[in-house]
Amino acid sequence: xxxxxxxxxxxxxxxxxxxxxxxxxxxxxxxxxxxxxxxxxxxxxxxxxxxxxxxxxxxxxxxxxxxxxxxxxxxxxxxxxxxxxxxxxxxxxxxxxxxxxxxxxxxxxxxxxxxxxxxxxxxxxxxxxxxxxxxxxxxxxxxxxxxxxxxxxxxxxxxxxxxxxxxxxxxxxxxxxxxxxxxxxxxxxxxxxxxxxxxxxxxxxxxxxxxxxxxxxxxxxxxxxxxxxxxxxxxxxxxxxxxxxxxxxxxxxxxxxxxxxxxxxxxxxxxxxxxxxxxxxxxxxxxxxxxxxxxxxxxxxxxxxxxxxxxxxxxxxxxxxxxxxxxxxxxxxxxxxxxxxxxxxxxxxxxxxxxxxxxxxxxxxxxxxxxxxxxxxxxxxxxxxxxxxxxxxxxxxxxxxxxxxxxxxxxxxxxxxxxxxxxxxxxxxxxxxxxxxxxxxxxxxxxxxxxxxxxxxxxxxxxxxxxxxxxxxxxxxxxxxxxxxxxxxxxxxxxxxxxxxxxxxxxxxxxxxxxxxxxxxxxxxxxxxxxxxxxxxxxxxxxxxxxxxxxxxxxxxxxxxxxxxxxxxxxxxxxxxxxxxxxxxxxxxxxxxxxxxxxxxxxxxxxxx
Amino acid sequence: xxxxxxxxxxxxxxxxxxxxxxxxxxxxxxxxxxxxxxxxxxxxxxxxxxxxxxxxxxxxxxxxxxxxxxxxxxxxxxxxx
Numbered sequence: 001x002x003x004x005x006x007x008x009x010x011x012x013x014x015x016x017x018x019x020x021x022x023x024x025x026x027x028x029x030x031x032x033x034x035x036x037x038x039x040x041x042x043x044x045x046x047x048x049x050x051x052x053x054x055x056x057x058x059x060x061x062x063x064x065x066x067x068x069x070x071x072x073x074x075x076x077x078x079x080x081x082x083x084x085x086x087x088x089x090x091x092x093x094x095x096x097x098x099x100x101x102x103x104x105x106x107x108x109x110x111x112x113x114x115x116x117x118x119x120x121x122x123x124x125x126x127x128x129x130x131x132x133x134x135x136x137x138x139x140x141x142x143x144x145x146x147x148x149x150x151x152x153x154x155x156x157x158x159x160x161x162x163x164x165x166x167x168x169x170x171x172x173x174x175x176x177x178x179x180x181x182x183x184x185x186x187x188x189x190x191x192x193x194x195x196x197x198x199x200x201x202x203x204x205x206x207x208x209x210x211x212x213x214x215x216x217x218x219x220x221x222x223x224x225x226x227x228x229x230x231x232x233x234x235x236x237x238x239x240x241x242x243x244x245x246x247x248x249x250x251x252x253x254x255x256x257x258x259x260x261x262x263x264x265x266x267x268x269x270x271x272x273x274x275x276x277x278x279x280x281x282x283x284x285x286x287x288x289x290x291x292x293x294x295x296x297x298x299x300x301x302x303x304x305x306x307x308x309x310x311x312x313x314x315x316x317x318x319x320x321x322x323x324x325x326x327x328x329x330x331x332x333x334x335x336x337x338x339x340x341x342x343x344x345x346x347x348x349x350x351x352x353x354x355x356x357x358x359x360x361x362x363x364x365x366x367x368x369x370x371x372x373x374x375x376x377x378x379x380x381x382x383x384x385x386x387x388x389x390x391x392x393x394x395x396x397x398x399x400x401x402x403x404x405x406x407x408x409x410x411x412x413x414x415x416x417x418x419x420x421x422x423x424x425x426x427x428x429x430x431x432x433x434x435x436x437x438x439x440x441x442x443x444x445x446x447x448x449x450x451x452x453x454x455x456x457x458x459x460x461x462x463x464x465x466x467x468x469x470x471x472x473x474x475x476x477x478x479x480x481x482x483x484x485x486x487x488x489x490x491x492x493x494x495x496x497x498x499x500x501x502x503x504x505x506x507x508x509x510x511x512x513x514x515x516x517x518x519x520x521x522x523x524x525x526x527x528x529x530x531x532x533x534x535x536x537x538x539x540x541x542x543x544x545x546x547x548x549x550x551x552x553x554x555x556x557x558x559x560x561x562x563x564x565x566x567x568x569x570x571x572x573x574x575x576x577x578x579x580x581x582x583x584x585x586x587x588x589x590x591x592x593x594x595x596x597x598x599x600x601x602x603x604x605x606x607x608x609x
Numbered sequence: 610x611x612x613x614x615x616x617x618x619x620x621x622x623x624x625x626x627x628x629x630x631x632x633x634x635x636x637x638x639x640x641x642x643x644x645x646x647x648x649x650x651x652x653x654x655x656x657x658x659x660x661x662x663x664x665x666x667x668x669x670x671x672x673x674x675x676x677x678x679x680x681x682x683x684x685x686x687x688x689x690x
Contacts, residue, residue: 018657020660219649219652221652
């Protein structure tokens with residue numbers, strides 16, 4: 001009897017799929033499935049023939065929630081397609097464009113005589129590569145604003161100088177690194193252009209298993225079946241990152257999670273944490289967590305323990321990598337963990353759906369899942385060796401780029417904790433706010449500002465203090481600014497430290513030619529880090545002053561578009577001299593009369609950059 | 610006959626990769642009489658066979674295995690099943 005076929009969903013979830021699985025699944029993935037896949041028009045421009053990868057791309061994209069609608073460029077025609085505004089590429093109206101170029105296909109001859117190349121000729125090749133890529137990006141940008149992913153390059157399977165390469169003053173491996181630096185710089189200075197880390201993908205598969213000469217000769221497809229699957233998987237993850245907001249916080253248990261054993265029973269010296277297995281596996285897990293923290297993920301603790309025992313380990317255990325100050329919030333007591341997580345969310349002022357929970361105890365996991373369905377609960381497995389992989393393979397903390405705010409985020413929150421503790425000694429909140437010696441630096445945003453990426457990140461992340469929750473893309477924001485919009489950013493610092501760029505407001509001029517119409521505040525948002533400090537009053541006043549500097553005495557319209565998360569900003573306009581003019585199911589509109597000026601509280605000082 | 614004979618495994622794979630009903634597969638099936646067996650499908654088929662039977666085919670073998678009979682005979686001769 002044939003086995004009963006399992007559902008597409010079950011088969012998609014299997015982590016390692018055979019070639020047969022890929023081909024068969026890809027055929028079954030259509031718009032009629034009940035998988036709720038969102039269609040994605042993705043163009044792939046390759047210097048090789050990418051058709052064979054179609055099943056892998058389709059299946060891996062489906063695992064990330066997309067139904068692939070693809071455009072593959074005919075073999076080696078990417079330059080013509082990009083430069084011709086009437087080409088099929090632009091008629092396809094891609095939502096994402098990938099430039100999958102193999103340097104050796106593209107510059108044959110340049111690389112085959114590698115040994116003996118001197119530094120300056122390598123430099124010239126690098127410049128040449130970056131220039132040609134830049135021309136391609138410019139060509140695409142004339143006709144499409146879709147995000148672009150640019151492959152960087154990997155070392156060839158065999159190095160021209162073999163073992164000796166690594167000892168060369170100008171090695172082939174160094175050359176690849178140089179070209180990749182050039183590509184990375186190009187992505188940083190181009191609009192909406194990101195790296196696809198082909199180099200890393202090749203390493204992950206392994207160079208020995210990555211290429212398939214036979215497929216290359218028979219089908220102009222240089223990569224092995226395994227490599228194709230992994231390339232597709234990493235592409236799908238990258239595409240998902242364009243839309244997905246990463247999780248902000250990882251809540252950790254302590255016993256049998258950060259160390260082996262139970263500190264309340266085994267004592268400081270009895271727990272497993274140190275040089276020998278299994279203690280060494282816990283040390284490595286802590287190292288990994290420290291790296292997560294340093295790239296902006298907030299760590300917190302929810303543990304059922306005596307606080308004194310637990311803090312003793314974190315403070316005094318010689319092998320503990322993580323120390324109490326690495327955690328943005330500590331909930332160590334005998335109360336329910338769902339309550340602990342709620343407290344963490346409230347104290348850090350972040351939403352429950354931005355929180356993840358890691359606990360070795362399945363009963364605690366089930367309890368949290370049942371009480372807080374918004375929280376992502378990791379299935380940790382039973383062995384600490386696997387902990388890192390569980391988190392890493394989830395992709396929940398992945399981002400395409402890191403900003404300085406990311407790397408400093410955990411420190412911001414730690415400082416915020418100190419602020420909160422120090423606020424307890426003040427009777428009146430205004431006295432406390434004055435005692436902080438807050439300085440608000442403000443600046444006009446233009447399309448070339450180094451702050452541009454951070455503003456985009458805030459547009460994507462801010463929920464609670466966000467009057468309109470318009471998630472503008474880079475292009476939309478650029479167009480609004482170029483059409484005369486005024487964007488103001490504020491950065492906040494005080495005696496405890498710096499918060500970085502935490503607020504943004506954008507006012508747009510009347511769209512018609514009738515200058516009698518009013519300016520409108522399109523976007524007004526504040527990072528949740530500085531809520532409750534009246535920073536928003538300063539941001540509004542700064543914006544109003546800027547608008548009236550441009551168009552004297554104008555009235556200004558403010559909108560509030562309610563979402564499930566932004567009720568904290570609901571009364572912002574009425575509390576700042578705006579009058580309600582109309583209200584519908586989806587928005588409330590307010591007007592700031594031309595004679596009125598929002599008040600500026602005397603709680604901080606302002607500094608123009 | 611058991612489900613796990615070489616022939617049964619091969620037919621199952623052919624049906625999944627080419628997207629045709631298992632009942633329509635016979636020794637005589639080839640790209641000439643099967644529109645689903647395109648040149649891309651042929652490479653997918655070869656990759657799937659390599660994956661399933663843990664073998665490595667040369668470019669020449671890849672190009673020559675142009676019917677179910679030829680594939681089956683090859684698999685029976687190499688005996689690595």
